[in-house]
Amino acid sequence: MASRIPQLQSKVTEASQVVANHGSSFYKVLLEQNKHYIQDPPTIEKCQTLAKQLFYTRLASIPLRYNSFLKELEYAKNIVKHRHDLKIEDVGFGALFGLECFAWFCGGEIVGRGFTFTGYHV
Template sequence: MASKLNQLRSKAAQASQFVTKHGCAYYKELLENNKKYIVDPPTVEKCQELSKQLFYTRLASIPGRYEAFWKELDGVKHIWRNRKELKVEDAGIAALFGLELYAWFCVGEIVGRGFTFTGYYV
């Protein structure tokens, strides 16, 4: 256990040194590349205004997303009604998609539990 702690400390020290050497240059390059998104002057009032704009823009997009959801649902209903005409390839793709979703949820659960299969730390 102590050797793993020492390894972790050395890796953390290496990461810290890397960030110390390259972090400032990365920060400056990032700001330079995204200069068009920076609002001048950067005041608290401007940040609050932008925050409100984002919130109300998202709020205004709800009806469009709502309509798109119902259009997608109608498409699924249409496919379900005409399932007798469904090709094997389409059914296979749908099955693989469902299997992939299930696998991602299982992997997510395992990762969330700290890579344990039982959920208990031994």
């Protein structure tokens, strides 16, 4: 493992040089390609107006998202009612999804405790 550290350091140095050399040109190209999204002039008032528009647009979309949630919930209820018609593949996908959710939860708990498994800091 220790023999790989210089190799890793050289790769990181090489990558940082590429970013240093090409970063500003990438930034300029990115801004040029997306200039139709940029508000001119960029004033504080314009930023506040855009923030309010985003907030109220999100607020207005709540009923649509709620109706979509109700449709998904109805679909899930329908699956539970007709569970005898399920194929083993569907059950397997559901089990894998549940396992993935549990794994992300456990990973989040470990990260939240500072990467300790017991919860005690040494």
